[in-house]
Amino acid sequence: MVEVHLVVGIGLIAANLVAGVWGGYSWLERKPSAGFWYSLRIAQATVILQAFLGLLLVFTGHPGDELHILYGVLPLVVSLLAEVIRLGSASQELGELDIHALPPERQTQIAMAILRRDTGIMATACLVIFFLALRAAGTSSAF
Numbered sequence: 001m002v003e004v005h006l007v008v009g010i011g012l013i014a015a016n017l018v019a020g021v022w023g024g025y026s027w028l029e030r031k032p033s034a035g036f037w038y039s040l041r042i043a044q045a046t047v048i049l050q051a052f053l054g055l056l057l058v059f060t061g062h063p064g065d066e067l068h069i070l071y072g073v074l075p076l077v078v079s080l081l082a083e084v085i086r087l088g089s090a091s092q093e094l095g096e097l098d099i100h101a102l103p104p105e106r107q108t109q110i111a112m113a114i115l116r117r118d119t120g121i122m123a124t125a126c127l128v129i130f131f132l133a134l135r136a137a138g139t140s141s142a143f
Helices: 001-027 034-059 065-094 104-139
Strands: none
Touching: 001 034, 001 065, 001 104, 034 065, 065 104
């Protein structure tokens, strides 16, 4: 089980780095990327799987260092907070606008602004998770 936790941890680090860089590039270039959203969901799945595996290890008698556990839980918290922030970003962009009353080109501009903001939020979260996971790996007895 420890080996699986280690392998998934390496996958978590790689997946969040890929998603963070991909999303950051997409955000900087102002080019939406469907592939980024797929990579983001894969990265989030690794975070959930790794947290689950870590909990299993703790409950089956493999207590980890408290700092390692903290760095293991924080990526889950960061991911959830980023989703909450992302959900609120659309309402910030729209404000009091009646989107249906706007011309189609303005609707598209607003949608693109929302998508860009969401991409930036989630890419930043992936990079934060990447660094937290590196720190968790550094506190692990496996390295």
